[in-house]
Amino acid sequence: MDIIFLGTSSGTPTKTRNLSGVALRKAGSKPWFLIDCGEGTQHRLLHTNLSLNSLQAVCITHVHGDHCYGLPGLLASATMSGRSAALTIIGPAAIREFIEATQKATQLRLSYPVNFVDVAGMSGVFDGDGFDIDAVALSHRVPSFAYVFVETGLSRKLDVTRLKADAIESGPVWGQLQRGEDVILPDGRVICSRDYLLEVRKPRKVIISGDNDTPALLAESAKSAHVLVHEATYTEAVAEKVGAGPRHSSAKAVAQFAAEAAIANLILTHFSPRYKDSGGSGLTIGDIELEARTCYAGNLLLANDLDMFHLDRAGTLIRR
Template sequence: MLKLTFLGTSSGVPTIRRNVTALAVHTSLNRDWWLVDCGEATQHQLQRIALTVHDLVGICITHIHGDHCYGLPGLLASASMTGRKQPLILVAPAAVKAWLDATLLHTELFLTFDIIHVDVAAGSQVHRQDGLLIERFPLSHRVPSYAFRFTFEQTRWKVDHDALRARGVPPGPAWGRLQHGQDVQLDDGSVLAAADFRTLHRERAVAVIGGDNDAPQLLAAACQGADVLVHEATYTEATLQKVGPGPQHSSAQRVAQFAAAAGVPTLVLTHFSPRYDNREGMAELEAEARRHFSGKLLLAKDLETYDI
């Protein structure tokens, strides 16, 4: 039901194999999708996958640092030049909106669609629509930074295939009518009541996607009932100790320890320092995380989609 497609997984600067931060959040329900962060060249990455800017519902920016938002004006410009008309939701710090407005003004960029800005600092619930709730949670970084919790829900009727076969009703139009709540009369004159052969099923998927953050424990409430946590692991713990507290990033160890304590079933690490962008470096990060987390562990790669 829930799909995560990474458009950038490097921190700070891009590498040959990794662009800077951007993540597409989408489902199998429809073509709508959301973007979390929009690092430089995100629009180039979109050329290599099936998602399009015309189906993009909204963009959530975790914080003002450039590797998380410098791709925003270019992506919006391209959307406009290719004929987008529908409004776009932008959940972002006020400073990002002010910078975007200045960029539009001073580069004479006139968009063909409206931007609906939601100040990420204004409240915990930033968006709600049928089947989707997006909430934000404050993190700890050099500037105000946030995580976003996406809760997708779908309710649908399912027919009891085994019961219908046992009743002698093969797959066909009758199944479809029962699925839609219509009673069905069989050739022998008997009637199958839809209420006897269908049940209501609720499907729910929750993803927590963090911005830059040196205190994973701040996500304890956000991760309750979550299916997946996506969190930066910029360094190994040893490197983090050498770098010191200034950058305010997390290590693979600290994130893994938190995910284990929070009972999150799936952990996806991303936002890796370029120093690890080789086989040995990624193996080091993975080994450190696996020492502390026994659930499903993924180290994100650019342009890969993960089904949750």
């Protein structure tokens, strides 16, 4: 699957970083999901091959503007592009009020129905196209959530090596076995499908977190996660100077949690604009990376706008 970053700054944009937005899709698949939609998200989408007509759901982590101010414009653009299929929006109840107020104030009429799901009232997982989506409550100044994506639709593969070893030639018989049907071969042998189907591989799980000052709230979900995407707004020293008011995580706090939870792949994002990309004097993104690496020995990646990370079936994550 692919994770595409449409914005990696917190609070306000910078010259190189837009506000929060992450796209998730199965590799090679048109359907995709959007997690958060900061101002300017749709402009970042113009640099990708993601279509608003293929968007399955928008998941908003919380109501702060850097995570949702881009949503009305994106919905309007979907109408301009001719969308007719219903769109699901999962988020805090206030997101629905925000969209409806914007529609009324600007006379925005959408060409497609919108299905709102109150994330606080979700009962069980939401069945997306190719994913089950669950939510975990976090700790922030307003109710904030992480979204947990677990891939679905996995099927058992044929044990081709065994089929060839038993002289079962490819053809219709293989299709019957794949469908779970037992087969009688022309030579009289009775072939049981269960003997030629491999075990289903473990479904991949990706957690994309909203703003959160307590990473440990994700401990249960993280037990089987392949990737955690989490904010690292500050380094520890800056977090201490800023104080507890903003209620964000430092790179150290997230990295320590990821190490303790044995998460194989950690992507940090949502960096304070005070951290420059590189060069010059003052704080840089490199300071965030250095702090995280002192606590976490796994596959650590810091997101830039328009970065795409590919998670293969074996759980290996690479930047493309």
